[in-house]
Amino acid sequence: MNIGMIGMGRMGANMARRLRRGGMEVVAYNRSAEVTQQLAKETGLTAVESFEAMIKQLAAPRIVWLMLPSGDATQNAIDQLAPMLSADDILVDGGNAYYKDSMRRGAELSKSGIHYIDAGVSGGVWGLENGYAIMTGGEAGPMKRIEPFIKVLAPGADAGWHHCGPVGSGHFVKMVHNGIEYGMMQAFAEGLALIKGREDFNMDLAAITEMWRHGSVVRSWLLDLTAEFLKEDQSLDNIKPFVSDSGEGRWTALEAVEQGVPAPVMSLALMMRFASQGANDYPAKMLAMMRKGFGGHAVKGD
Template sequence: MKIGLVGLGKMGGNMARRLRRGGIEVVGYNRSSAIVEQLADEEGMIGADSLADVVAKLDAPRAVWLMLPCGEPTEQAIEALIPLLDEGDTIIDGGNANYQDSQLRGVMLADHKINFIDSGTSGGIWGLANGYCLMVGGEEEAVAAIEPVLKVLAPADDRGWAHVGPIGSGHFTKMIHNGIEYGMMQAFAEGLDLLHGKEEFNLDLAQITELWRHSSVVRSWLLDLTAEALSSDTKLEQIAPYVADSGEGRWTAIEAIEQGVPAPVMTLALQMRFASQDETGYGNRLLSVMRNAFGGHNIKDAN
């Protein structure tokens, strides 16, 4: 099978490598030509210098997989592809799009008789070696046509990928997946912070996280990665206390509000990321002022 792959960043580039090593022909395009040339030389990927060139080098019915930032970059690529593709061709969005945007894109592309598939894609930089977890939304026939690609990207033919429902369901499932991820990360961070703060015990966090990896109920890949990081640096003094949020945590919190479903762990984990991003600390300054006003508590000088 041959597939087009647009966006060859960290994940997209490794997906191209995994597909080629699994026997899938890949026509790849990226705004920066250096990675296109590198993957062509190293993996035998077919390089393209434009979206039109990608389409021209594919066999009908064509399938083009996008690994682009959500929002405008993805929207622009889809709009540019529409006049280049034919009835029965397929666009797959493997980025972290809002599921509602995916639903709208599915309707729009259906008007052009172009199939749309939304694939929530998890695995990060480890996907090349371990495979990707693929949460796929779309029409049955369209998804069946790209099964060979899904099976190569996944850890195995029979696991790590699933057609979870109609268009939009793949990105919705990935959104909730990321909300859960936020909560898990926050719980580990808080627990390890408490261990670190118990100075009288002088606990070795590298030892403890490695210990938890074996037969503990909290063992997980996230714990594996944490233990590996702490094995070389437990102080983390060179790491800024700033945690970005990609957007999917926000969408999960909004979804919880719209459904009226209590999701305090995921929502609070998102709020804690916001707190880490507050460079001015204005809210905390106000708290200090209020404590001083009603209780006479000392205010710490910023200098």
């Protein structure tokens, strides 16, 4: 029993490494062949240079796991793979795809008898050592077939993974997970900025966050990571105030609107990321000019 892995970026490569450590046979493809060749030397996986070569290497019924960026990259790979796959093969999308895209893809592939499983994967660069939290959506039968691989990837055989429901549900749960993540990060950032702002108290952010890690109701992995980098640098003077946003935060906010469910924390956290990217610059200039117009207040030039 082997598995094909497509997309050897940071997460995909580490997932392949973890599978190999767990004794699983992995056939890997990456757009840059040098990456898979190096992984082959390091882990003993089988490197291939085309989808066709991968399909030939996999035992039927096949399991192919995608770890690609959402959108065109994933869709293009599925479009190329679908004609090569046979009925009862399984295609797993482990990227951060929009759950409605996953529902559509699952319905389309099912017409050819191909099983589609959407897998939301969390764990980042720490997943290799700690395991990945995996949220899946799909039929029960195909899920049972990929369970041996899931159990190796997850933090434990019976922990850190869950079959959420039908196709689309895995990526839906991962979408909401990331929305919650946005809110938690924003709250920590704002709170620690307030503590730093009280300069007359001369407080040690590293010591405070380290203390919070033990017994506090806000203890979390995010807090662990924050405490670690604050030990090295509390000023962050060399860090630009720019925070990227993934599609998942936007999709979560849109879902809240569609359902009519208030989600102000997650939505506002997303807006703050937009602000950090310069999207608030022009509105702020407008505000300054309006204030000058009605009150004669001075504005700052470049």
